[in-house]
Amino acid sequence: MAKIHQCGCDICRTKSDPETVQQHHQMNLFLSRLSEPQRRWYVGLQSQKANSPSDRELAKITGLDEKTIRRGREELGSELVDLPPDRQRREGAGRPRSEKRTQS
Numbered sequence: 001m002a003k004i005h006q007c008g009c010d011i012c013r014t015k016s017d018p019e020t021v022q023q024h025h026q027m028n029l030f031l032s033r034l035s036e037p038q039r040r041w042y043v044g045l046q047s048q049k050a051n052s053p054s055d056r057e058l059a060k061i062t063g064l065d066e067k068t069i070r071r072g073r074e075e076l077g078s079e080l081v082d083l084p085p086d087r088q089r090r091e092g093a094g095r096p097r098s099e100k101r102t103q104s
């Protein structure tokens with residue numbers, strides 16, 4: 001299930017700039033295919049770019065909380081230490097079974 005967030009920024013609401021509307025749509029399209037942590041890291045990354053929208057604007061655009069965006073940025077800033085790669089494998093596929101080796 002990939003629901004695409006509808007951007008709620010002023011430009012998209014009034015459709016005043018088709019290029020921006022398209023950009024925001026594509027961003028949300030992209031985000032719809034990412035896992036939860038990937039979403040906040042991507043937006044956290046965007047938020048650090050020069051001329052990037054404020055967190056508040058990004059929240060409107062992406063539907064993520066400002067808090068979530070800040071968290072993504074902080075996690076990136078700390079090298080994702082609390083989120084080792086092997087913990088994100090198989091997002092949404094349920095927890096991997098703990099290793100149970102039958103000894104026989």
Ligand SMILES: [Zn+2]
Binds near residue numbers: 008010011013020021
């Ligand atoms: Zn927008």
